[in-house]
Structure formats: structure tokens, C-alpha cells
Amino acid sequence: MGTTATEAAPEPKYWHLRTVLVRTIDAEFSTGEVLPNERDLAARFGVARATLRQALDQLELEGRLVRRRGIGTLIAAPRIGIPVAEPTGLEPAGSDTWRIIDCGVGPAPAAVAEALGLEPGSGVHSVRRVRMMAGQAVGTETLFVPGTVMPHVPGFLADSSRARAVLKQFQALPVESESRSVELGVAEEEPARLLERPPGIPVLVLTTRYFSAEGGPLAVSVSTYRADTCKLTFGEAGVEVRAAS
Amino acid sequence: MGTTATEAAPEPKYWHLRTVLVRTIDAEFSTGEVLPNERDLAARFGVARATLRQALDQLELEGRLVRRRGIGTLIAAPRIGIPVAEPTGLEPAGSDTWRIIDCGVGPAPAAVAEALGLEPGSGVHSVRRVRMMAGQAVGTETLFVPGTVMPHVPGFLADSSRARAVLKQFQALPVESESRSVELGVAEEEPARLLERPPGIPVLVLTTRYFSAEGGPLAVSVSTYRADTCKLTFGEAGVEVRAAS
DNA sequence: GAGTGGTCTAGACCACCGT
DNA sequence: CGGTGGTCTAGACCACTCC
Known part of the structure; x- marks a missing residue:
């Protein structure tokens, strides 16, 4: 040498x-x-x-x-561009789909309660999903909706059905504006398992808050995307999806 | 034990x-x-x-x-929320300021040329700035504008004056839409120095493309923000700036 | 100088994958 | 099985900050 x-x-x-x-x-x-x-x-x-x-x-x-x-x-293959929905509606095309994991009701975690402007421990619906792109699990999402915003969710349904009910009601909410933040994090056990990776891998943590016209928080979603393989994209244009071979 | x-x-x-x-x-x-x-x-x-x-x-x-x-x-102190400008104009308030580093003209790096839809090696103006927040350097930005879009930049000015001229002309451009992406990266020597950190620290790489009404790319900016201390925020609402003590 | 984190070494064993 | 990356050890020296 x-x-x-x-x-x-x-x-x-x-x-x-x-x-x-x-x-x-x-x-x-x-x-x-x-x-x-x-x-x-x-x-x-x-x-x-x-x-x-x-x-x-x-x-x-x-x-x-x-x-x-x-x-x-x-x-590695080039990072996959993950579109972050701009308008509330507008659902994905092609190989960009969500897989529902489960759905629960219970007291809000402290951080969620704060983001929603709720008393600590208030009841919230939570729906967990995994985002699939080009056949791969690229991200996880947990959507939190206060029970007060969504009082009429049938309790007798199976998880996946209830999740669909919550998501449907969520899309009907009078969401007037959204605010997002992106930061770096590491995947805990749960998300890591859903992403089929070991705990500790770096993730981009996307937090989205949904507001009503009056400015009150309607819901919060916390998503984690694999930082190694993903790139979050905002605004129209490049929905460039290049999958790994 | x-x-x-x-x-x-x-x-x-x-x-x-x-x-x-x-x-x-x-x-x-x-x-x-x-x-x-x-x-x-x-x-x-x-x-x-x-x-x-x-x-x-x-x-x-x-x-x-x-x-x-x-x-x-x-x-560590909680991460500083860094607003990512939504409308083109709308300039920052309070302790959120930019410090101009330098300004150059020359052939576009390959990735930049591609993003701008230019022939490799086409001439571009580039302006480098450091974003200061609460007295700290939180991010670096390099703005690339094709020479063809901005043919009338005086060449005889000092760096900082020319940079201001380019920025002023940039703000006057007919930007109709923007698209952004966020991904994880590590700071190379240059950005690391501007951020007063050793090379290799993790950064959030924010790439913004500016388009005209006709859909042609007008400019590209590549920013790097300290992933350890920063959180990128989109949309109105929380301009929560909590500085380190 | 004493104390801190940052870098580097040379080795070991484990968990996983293919054959 | 042999080969790969993943984890872990016990030590060393360096660069920096403060007294």
C-alpha cells in the first residue's frame, strides 16, 4: 500500500x-x-x-x-420518490397503495394529544397503515382522530372494517388546511417490523396536521419512511417511481 | 450488574x-x-x-x-422548526435570515443540468447562502439559475453584490409552481464548513424546482439542513422556533 | 494537566444466506 | 458447509476544552 x-x-x-x-x-x-x-x-x-x-x-x-x-x-437503486399528497383527496395511482394493519380506540399518547390540542389521555381513533410502493413496504402511517370529531364509528366491526370506516369518515371531514413537518428519526420496534427491517434504521418522520376552517385541529398523522430508499416529494411534477430490481 | x-x-x-x-x-x-x-x-x-x-x-x-x-x-434542545416557504415571495421574519456566501457563473453540475433540463455543462448562475436561525447556522442553500433565464447579470460586481442582483432577478421570475423533495444525506466538506460542523453529519437535503407557467424549469435550489437540530415545516401554522440555550 | 468525545485497531463470535 | 454482514470487546492514541 x-x-x-x-x-x-x-x-x-x-x-x-x-x-x-x-x-x-x-x-x-x-x-x-x-x-x-x-x-x-x-x-x-x-x-x-x-x-x-x-x-x-x-x-x-x-x-x-x-x-x-x-x-x-x-x-443501491436510486431512491424512490414518495408523493406526499397535496390536496386532501386525490388518491394514489398505480403501484402506490396502502395496506391496513389495525385500528384502535384509546387514550392519546402525550405528543398526539398536544398536537391535537386535547387533554392528555383523551380518546382517539388510530388507524395504522403500511404504504406499499412497487411491491415494497416503504413507510408506515398512524392516523389519529379525536373521538369527539368522529363519534359515530361502529365498535362491533372487525379491525380492518373499522379502519375503513374511520378512513372514510376522515376523508369526509371538512379539512381546510394542512401543515407538515419532516425530520429524521430511527425506527422503533413496531414500525421497523412493518417495514421488514431491524429496529434502528433511519427514517424520515412526516407529521401532518389537518385543520378545519375555524383553525381547530381535526386529525394528526405520523408517518415514517425508510430514509435509505425513500425521498419525499411535495407538489406536482415528478412522480418518478423507480423501483429496485 | x-x-x-x-x-x-x-x-x-x-x-x-x-x-x-x-x-x-x-x-x-x-x-x-x-x-x-x-x-x-x-x-x-x-x-x-x-x-x-x-x-x-x-x-x-x-x-x-x-x-x-x-x-x-x-x-439536546427540541429541534428548531424551519419554515419552507410556500408562496414564492413572503420573506422571513424575526431571527430567520440568510447570509450570502458567494456567487458564481459556470457550467452546471450534471445533476443540476438534468433537473433544469439543460445540456450538460450549460452555464448557470449559482448563489450560495447560509440560513441563520436564532443566531445559528442551520442550513446551506445553493440556487442555480440557467444563464439563458437570466442573461443580464452584471459581471463586474463583487460577489455579494452580484448575488443580490441574481436573487433580486430570481424573485422577479414568473414562477408559476414549485416542486420539492426531501431526503437524507451527509454533509460534504463545503456545507459542513458553512454549518460549522465536521463533514459527515446527517443533513436533510431539500431540493426545490421552480417552474414557469409553460412548465419549463426556471431554477433549482439545493439546500442542506442539519438533521440533528432541524425539522422542516411546510404549510402555514407552527412557525415554532425554539432556540437552543 | 486532567477530562472529554473522536478515531482506530485486531481480534472474536453470532446470525444469516447460499449451496 | 463456507461466506457474508452484524455485534461486541479491550485496549490505544488523538483533538479538543477548560482550569
């Missing part, structure tokens, strides 16, 4: 490694190809495996690599 | 640790307080320091902790 000159750099090895790998990947690899295994790569660059992994971690966070246990490290 | 029973868990130690730490933090610490140092914490939990750090990494990604070299690990 002849040192290539320009030695004294206050730059961490793993960052330099990342740079080199980015260049190599962009130049010599294409989607779906597998990189050499970590032990070989580490040896080739003359670093410990942990250091190499630190570089790969970065590239995975950027969505450039996918690591599969037992298989190897491969070049 | 009495093993607490329920041993055989296929759950990684670092994830369990994270759970414990979350509970402890929520219950016993508040913003700005410092945690015990990593070596002590690791010893207390009976794990190697690297394992403890893995747990802390997660919490930092979630914006719950801030680690400062030479100081310690402290409880």
Missing part, C-alpha cells in the same frame, strides 16, 4: 475512505452490483474492518449502498 | 441500551444537562465503550443528544 503522498491530513481515515469509495462506485459500479466483502476491502485499504465499516455506514445513510447480511454489499 | 433475568434476547445490546437511556433521559434529565462520560456509562452498563457509543449514536441521530468534544454529552 504505497502511501500516496500528501500524508499529514487532519482528515479521519473513514472520511477519506468514503471519498475514495464514492469515486470508485460512481466510476466502476452500477446498481445491483456487489462490492468486495468488508474484510477484503479493509485489507485492500490497509485499515481495520471497523474503520471501513464506518465509511460504508455513511454511504448507506446516503442511500448509495445496501448491505444484506449473508449476501454482501451492493450498489 | 446482576443480570436482570430474561436473558435470551435476539436483541442487540446497543438497542437495549438505547431504550434504557431514552427512558432515563426522559425521566431524569432536561435540556442542557450533561450525561456521565462515556467511559463511566459503559462501565455502569457493563459494556464496552464502543457499544455504548453505538447507542449514543442513535440518540444523537434522533436529535435527543448533542456530543461536544472536550465537554461531554448533553441533552
